[in-house]
Amino acid sequence: MSAHGSVDPRFETARLDRRLFGGFVEHLGRHIYDGIYEPAHATADADGFRADVIELVRELGVSTIRYPGGNFVSGYRWEDGVGPRDQRPRRLDLAWHSTETNEVGLHEFADWLDRVGSDLMLAVNLGTRGTQEALDLLEYANANADTDWTRRRAANGRHDPFAVTMWCLGNEMDGPWQLGHRNAEDYGKLASRTAKAMRMLDPGIELVVCGSSASGMPTFGSWERTVLEHAFDDVDYISCHSYYQEMGGNAQEFLASGVDMARFIEAVSAITDAVAATKKSDKRIMISFDEWNVWYLHNDNGGQNDKPKETGWPVAPRLLEDQYSALDAVVFGDLMITLLQHADRVRSASLAQLVNVIAPIMTEPGGIAWRQTTFFPFSITSRLAGDRVVRVPVDAGTFPSERFGEVANVNAVATVDDDGVSVFVVNRSLTEAADLRLDLSGVAAEFGRDLAVVEAHLLHEDDMYAANTLADPERVGVRPLETTLEGAALTVALPPVSWVAVRLA
Numbered sequence: 001m002s003a004h005g006s007v008d009p010r011f012e013t014a015r016l017d018r019r020l021f022g023g024f025v026e027h028l029g030r031h032i033y034d035g036i037y038e039p040a041h042a043t044a045d046a047d048g049f050r051a052d053v054i055e056l057v058r059e060l061g062v063s064t065i066r067y068p069g070g071n072f073v074s075g076y077r078w079e080d081g082v083g084p085r086d087q088r089p090r091r092l093d094l095a096w097h098s099t100e101t102n103e104v105g106l107h108e109f110a111d112w113l114d115r116v117g118s119d120l121m122l123a124v125n126l127g128t129r130g131t132q133e134a135l136d137l138l139e140y141a142n143a144n145a146d147t148d149w150t151r152r153r154a155a156n157g158r159h160d161p162f163a164v165t166m167w168c169l170g171n172e173m174d175g176p177w178q179l180g181h182r183n184a185e186d187y188g189k190l191a192s193r194t195a196k197a198m199r200m201l202d203p204g205i206e207l208v209v210c211g212s213s214a215s216g217m218p219t220f221g222s223w224e225r226t227v228l229e230h231a232f233d234d235v236d237y238i239s240c241h242s243y244y245q246e247m248g249g250n251a252q253e254f255l256a257s258g259v260d261m262a263r264f265i266e267a268v269s270a271i272t273d274a275v276a277a278t279k280k281s282d283k284r285i286m287i288s289f290d291e292w293n294v295w296y297l298h299n300d301n302g303g304q305n306d307k308p309k310e311t312g313w314p315v316a317p318r319l320l321e322d323q324y325s326a327l328d329a330v331v332f333g334d335l336m337i338t339l340l341q342h343a344d345r346v347r348s349a350s351l352a353q354l355v356n357v358i359a360p361i362m363t364e365p366g367g368i369a370w371r372q373t374t375f376f377p378f379s380i381t382s383r384l385a386g387d388r389v390v391r392v393p394v395d396a397g398t399f400p401s402e403r404f405g406e407v408a409n410v411n412a413v414a415t416v417d418d419d420g421v422s423v424f425v426v427n428r429s430l431t432e433a434a435d436l437r438l439d440l441s442g443v444a445a446e447f448g449r450d451l452a453v454v455e456a457h458l459l460h461e462d463d464m465y466a467a468n469t470l471a472d473p474e475r476v477g478v479r480p481l482e483t484t485l486e487g488a489a490l491t492v493a494l495p496p497v498s499w500v501a502v503r504l505a
Contacts, residue, residue: 003396003434003494007414007421008442011391014344016355019166021382022121023062024291024350025109028096028357029319032104034365035355036112041366048103048110050150056361057354060383062377066121066290066350067109071095073171074127074179074196081105082156086145092313094179096306099313106141110162112271119296120162120196121290121350124194126170127180132196135201138167141321142202166348168205169194169231172213172241174223184223188230195234208237208288208348215242215264222267228275228285237288237348240268243295243358244331251327251464255428255497256401258334258411265289265342265402287342290350292335294328294374295320295358299481320357323469324372326461326476326497331457333377334426335497340381340413343389351378363471368471376459380478380501381424384455386417394425396434410434410494418442420505427494434494440504441488451488451504456481460498 016171025031036057039048068076072095080089080102088102113120122141124134140149141162149200155158155402172178173187182190192210198205212220242264246254265287272285297306297320308317326331328351355361360375396410409432412425421443446450458481466476481500484491492500 001397001409001429001432001434003410005412005434005436005438006396006442007390007392007423009388009390009416009446010442011289012388012416013341013391014389016340016343016385016387016389017347018063019348020339020343020346021061021378021385022064022066022290022348022350023060023118023354024066024070024352025068025354026357027068027072027076027093027100028070028353030316030356030363031353031359033101033316035363036424036449037104038365046327047108047111049115050363050369053355053361054115056369056371057118059285060354060360060379062116062118062351062354064119064121064348064350065113065354066123069095069123070171071178073123073125076125078106078125082107082152084225096319097308097313098317099315101315106162107156107158119353120164121166121168122164123168123171126173126190126194130190134194135197138198138201138205142205152362161383165204166199166208168208168239169235171212173239174217174219175213182227184219190228191227192234194233195231199234206237207235208239208290210269211238211240211268213241215260215267221267221271224271224279225275228272232275232279232281232283232285234450235285237286238268238272240287240289241291243291243293243297244335245294245296245298246327252399252430253402254327254331255334255430256350256404256407257331258338259401259404259407261292261338262342265346267344275357286347287345288348289339289346290348291352292330292349293352293358294322294324296322313371321362322358323467324374325465325467326373326459327464329373329377329459329476330426330497330499332374333381333424334411334428336377337411337413337426339426340385340389340415341391367470368473370470371470372468373459373476376478377499380457384501386415386422386423388416390414390416392501393425394436396436399429410436416446420447420454420503423502423504425492425494425500427496429496429500431496433496436492436494438490439488440490442505444488451485453483453485453502454505455501455503456483456492457501458498460495464497
């Protein structure tokens, strides 16, 4: 098929907040233990962190990392993770039916973030705990005063505050699976009280209130409205969570996942703006899409993979260790394009998660660490994305979707900065290649000089279910993409089920 589009800086939609390239680390499965932390590993540093994993996380380019959960946080006592390690209690984690050793807590994780070059985003427990415990953690983490909590922080090795800017008011409180689950009315009141108290302690923080844990939740919409009727004036962001998987072998429908994400974002934006209107406020609540990924949570028989196979309460069991295919990576790349397309409202996003657990990075205890297929769209987009997001209209026809009607075959977005332009494109068609011709005359006019392609990457496999494994960790990767640039017209060939990134300078 032929495809035509244009990139023009005058179609700017938003200034890009780098927190869009955030991640998520939860005490879940082998994410912490045998993932980022393995003291016996050959590459482990003096604090027990795997240097090979640190290098891969740096390459991935995550900006801000949400911690420590997730479902885990709703039963977590943060005090268990500070102080001398040999005095920390072992606890049962009800969320993932595991034993938490508390070897890694706030101090260790913050030190790890310093190594990988990411900022900390903390979630407070509003499941089994409340406002006072959130204040205690905030004082311990951020206060610059002489108090009992700050003295404990100093005694534990950190005199200066952690200076955490972004805080989540609980996690997925709409979900019946969540410890301390509440209805929207009760949670909205608790979130408002807690937010007001936290701002009295530290007025400079940014607060994220829980939105729906999925757009398919029966309370979606009404949850957001009710929660914000209570907490609108007290918070800056509302969260969105969404996961995608191929169901029933319907790969073409799976390739339309970005449409679902876009509609979710647009619906939440509309609801928050409606609440603003009723309050006669010009304030805009932004979105923290702080959980998103491809996740094979449900198998075709309706089962779930979120409980350990081991009996009892194992430490660091293998949980949610999905193996990602080239198809998954293309859908993943399209989800990243969708987030960029909505950067006017999505100011923060957290890929869930980073290591071993539905992750772009996998490790083997005592062995190697490797990149999954989804690693490549994230790392390349994070590295190449510029300061300003630009809409890229593309005419390439459509395919029929059972859920979404007619869906565009080709989806694209661009970013512009002082040095050039980056273009990210996905071909969602299962069967048709596309010859995409992009008019770059608007970009050339802004820069006042000729453009040149400096990088061009293609992610595509003839076998779209090919994956990187322990036995073959480099089976799938990106390859150089052939492009043609004639004047201000860029032409790229897009195979079916493909993702590409092109940098021009």
